[in-house]
Amino acid sequence: GAVVSQHPSRVICKSGTSVKIECRSLDFQATTMFWYRQFPKKSLMLMATSNEGSKATYEQGVEKDKFLINHASLTLSTLTVTSAHPEDSSFYICSSYSGSDTQYFGPGTRLTVL
Amino acid sequence: EDQVTQSPEALRLQEGESSSLNCSYTVSGLRGLFWYRQDPGKGPEFLFTLYSAGEEKEKERLKATLTKKESFLHITAPKPEDSATYLCAVQGLKTSYDKVIFGPGTSLSVIP
Numbered sequence: 001g002a003v004v005s006q007h008p009s010r011v012i013c014k015s016g017t018s019v020k021i022e023c024r025s026l027d028f029q030a031t032t033m034f035w036y037r038q039f040p041k042k043s044l045m046l047m048a049t050s051n052e053g054s055k056a057t058y059e060q061g062v063e064k065d066k067f068l069i070n071h072a073s074l075t076l077s078t079l080t081v082t083s084a085h086p087e088d089s090s091f092y093i094c095s096s097y098s099g100s101d102t103q104y105f106g107p108g109t110r111l112t113v114l
Numbered sequence: 115e116d117q118v119t120q121s122p123e124a125l126r127l128q129e130g131e132s133s134s135l136n137c138s139y140t141v142s143g144l145r146g147l148f149w150y151r152q153d154p155g156k157g158p159e160f161l162f163t164l165y166s167a168g169e170e171k172e173k174e175r176l177k178a179t180l181t182k183k184e185s186f187l188h189i190t191a192p193k194p195e196d197s198a199t200y201l202c203a204v205q206g207l208k209t210s211y212d213k214v215i216f217g218p219g220t221s222l223s224v225i226p
Contacts, residue, residue: 004157032212043201043216044158093157097212101146101205105157 002098003027006106013084014114021079021109023094029074030096034103035067038091050077084113116141116206118217126223127192135187135200135220143207147185148214149178150201158201161187192224 003026013019023033031052036044048069049057056069066088068080081088089112095105117140127133139147146165150158162171164180171178175196177188187200199221203214 006157034212041221043218045216046213049212091155095157102148102160102163103214104160105150108155108157110155 002096002104004094004096004104004106006092006094006109008109009107010110010112012112012114015085016083018080018082019084019111021081021092021094021111023077023079023096023106025075025096025098028096028098030077030098031074033071033077033094033096035069035077035079036093036095038093038108040091044093047079052077081111084111086113089113116204116208116215118202118204118215120200120202120217120220122220123218124221124223126225127189129193129224129226130191132188132190132192134189135222137185137187137202137217138183139185139202139204139217140183141204141206141208145205145207147180148203148205149176149185149187150203152199152201152219154199161200189222192222194224194226197222197224 005024007022033050035047038044047062050069050071052071058064071077091108093108095103119138121136149161152158162178167182169180175190179186199219201219202217205214
């Protein structure tokens with residue numbers, strides 16, 4: 001299957017700082033990438049759809065100014081959690097389609113805000 | 115509104131004890147139903163896509179089936195390495211083309 005990578009895999013930061021998470025498609029071009037958030041023992045919740053060269057589409061209830069998404073190339077999308085607070089601690093996962101109708105997911109990034 | 119539920123929430127099996135996981139869905143026309151496996155601290159790993167009622171797909175000890183209202187993931191003679199959370203997701207005809215809705219998952223533990 002297609003390969004999606006994320007960096008970093010884990011990050012710990014202080015409250016009030018910003019954190020950037022990268023999502024890369026390694027063996028295909030991704031015009032669209034998805035960002036999900038997952039709480040412990042809960043399912044994936046779609047946060048936003050990232051479109052290459054245009055603005056991201058955010059799901060209802062997701063703060064655009066808090067979760068900044070940039071999709072500057074066909075292989076890279078970034079999610080920046082601005083002014084992070086402990087309630088932003090979560091598991092963030094990106095995904096994309098590789099030309100089929102199947103989503104392939106990255107390995108996830110565990111964010112802990114102290 | 116499209117919805118996905120899964121049962122049971124958690125399942126413990128002895129090694130070799132076959133069972134089935136259920137995914138019930140409500141969509142305004144099904145474009146596709148997906149099964150994923152997720153290990154702790156990892157992203158979901160794709161297993162199967164099903165498109166129409168009556169369709170079946172198999173992979174090693176796993177077989178996925180689909181009806182108009184639900185899908186089953188049958189696990190035959192499971193091994194400890196099959197322990198994981200199994201996620202079901204659906205894509206409806208009326209949702210944005212690429213978006214899927216995930217169920218809450220079934221956490222499977224296979225005891226040696």
